[in-house]
Amino acid sequence: DWNMPDYIAEAVEAIRKQVGDEEVILGLSGGVDSSVAAALIHRAIGSQLTCVFVDHGLLRLNEGEMVMNMFAKNLGVKVIRVDATDQFMGKLAGVTDPEAKRKIIGREFVEVFQAEAGKLKNAKWLAQGTIYPDVIESAGKGKKTAHTIKSHHNVGGLPETLNLKLLEPLRELFKDEVRELGVALGLPHDMVYRHPFPGPGLGVRILGEVKKEYADLLRRADAIFIEELRNAVDEEGRSWYDKTSQAFAVFLPVKSVGVMGDGRTYDYVVALRAVQTQDFMTAHWAHLPHELLGRVSNRIINEVRGLNRVVYDVSGKPPATIEWE
Numbered sequence: 001d002w003n004m005p006d007y008i009a010e011a012v013e014a015i016r017k018q019v020g021d022e023e024v025i026l027g028l029s030g031g032v033d034s035s036v037a038a039a040l041i042h043r044a045i046g047s048q049l050t051c052v053f054v055d056h057g058l059l060r061l062n063e064g065e066m067v068m069n070m071f072a073k074n075l076g077v078k079v080i081r082v083d084a085t086d087q088f089m090g091k092l093a094g095v096t097d098p099e100a101k102r103k104i105i106g107r108e109f110v111e112v113f114q115a116e117a118g119k120l121k122n123a124k125w126l127a128q129g130t131i132y133p134d135v136i137e138s139a140g141k142g143k144k145t146a147h148t149i150k151s152h153h154n155v156g157g158l159p160e161t162l163n164l165k166l167l168e169p170l171r172e173l174f175k176d177e178v179r180e181l182g183v184a185l186g187l188p189h190d191m192v193y194r195h196p197f198p199g200p201g202l203g204v205r206i207l208g209e210v211k212k213e214y215a216d217l218l219r220r221a222d223a224i225f226i227e228e229l230r231n232a233v234d235e236e237g238r239s240w241y242d243k244t245s246q247a248f249a250v251f252l253p254v255k256s257v258g259v260m261g262d263g264r265t266y267d268y269v270v271a272l273r274a275v276q277t278q279d280f281m282t283a284h285w286a287h288l289p290h291e292l293l294g295r296v297s298n299r300i301i302n303e304v305r306g307l308n309r310v311v312y313d314v315s316g317k318p319p320a321t322i323e324w325e
C-alpha cells in the first residue's frame with residue numbers, strides 16, 4: 001500500500017542526494033528491471049546518466065530498435081548502443097554445451113560493457129536494476145536450489161573491478177512494484193508487463209551451436225508466436241499472452257522433410273513453449289487452444305522460409321525446465 005507520486009518524489013530526492021553532481025552508468029538490457037531503473041535515475045539526474053546497451057545478437061525481433069526508441073528517442077536518455085553480434089557469434093562458434101554457452105555469453109557481456117564503461121572517464125557510479133528478490137537470492141548463495149541447476153547469468157551482474165560505487169534504487173521493491181513504478185514513469189505498459197527473458201537471450205533457445213542464421217529464423221518465428229498470443233483475447237479482454245507466464249519459440253537444429261507447392265522441403269524445426277507458473281521454480285505447460293496453435297504453425301511455416309515444422313512442448317517443470325538449455 002503505497003502512494004506512487006510520493007514514492008517517486010522520495011526516490012528521486014534520494015538519488016540526487018546520493019549522486020550529487022557525479023556521473024552514472026547503467027547497463028540497459030531491455031528487461032523490466034534495468035529499464036525501470038534507467039527511467040527513475042533519468043528522472044532524478046537527467047544527463048548525468050549514460051546507459052550502455054549491449055546487443056549480443058541474441059535479442060528478440062526489433063528489440064534493439066525498441067530499446068533505442070523508448071529511451072533515446074522518447075525519454076531523451078543518453079544511450080550508447082554497442083552492436084557486438086559478431087564478437088559474440090565468433091566466441092560461440094563451435095560451442096554446443098549449454099553451460100559453456102552461458103559462461104561465454106556472460107563473460108563477453110562483461111568485457112564489452114567494461115570496455116564501454118572505461119571510455120566514460122567521469123563516471124563514478126554503476127547503477128543496477130537489482131530488486132528485492134535478487135537481494136534475498138544472493139544472500140542465500142551457496143545453497144543448492146532448483147535455481148542453481150543452471151548457472152544463471154543476469155545482465156545486471158557486473159564486476160567490482162570497474163571501481164565504481166553502486167547505485168541500486170530498486171533494491172527494496174518487489175517485481176509488481178517495479179512494474180507499477182515503470183508505468184508511472186511513463187514506460188509503455190506492454191514493455192513493463194513483458195514475460196521474463198533470460199540474460200543469455202536466444203543463446204539458450206538455440207539448441208547446441210549458436211549461429212546468426214539460426215537466431216534470425218528463431219526471432220521471426222518467436223515474434224509470430226508472441227503476436228498471435230497477444231491477439232488471442234477472451235471476452236474479458238485478457239489475451240493468452242497475459243494468461244501465460246512465459247512463452248517463446250525454441251530453435252531445433254534438426255531438419256525434417258516437408259512439401260511446399262509441388263516441391264519438397266528439407267528444413268529446420270521450431271518448438272513452441274508456453275508455461276504458467278507463480279514462481280518459475282515449478283511450471284505447467286499452458287493448454288493453448290488448438291486453433292491458436294494451428295494459426296501460429298501455419299504462419300511460421302508460410303512466413304519463415306527455412307522452417308517447415310512446428311511442434312508444441314507439453315512438458316511440465318519438473319521434470320523439464322522452462323528453457324530448453
Ligand code: XMP
Nearest residue numbers: 151152153154196198199200280321322323
Ligand atoms: P528454467 O529454464 O531454469 O528457467 O526453468 C527458470 C526461469 O529463469 C530464466 N532463466 C534465466 N534467466 N539467465 C537469466 O537471466 C539465465 O541464464 C537463465 N536461465 C533461465 C528462465 O527464462 C525462466 O524464466
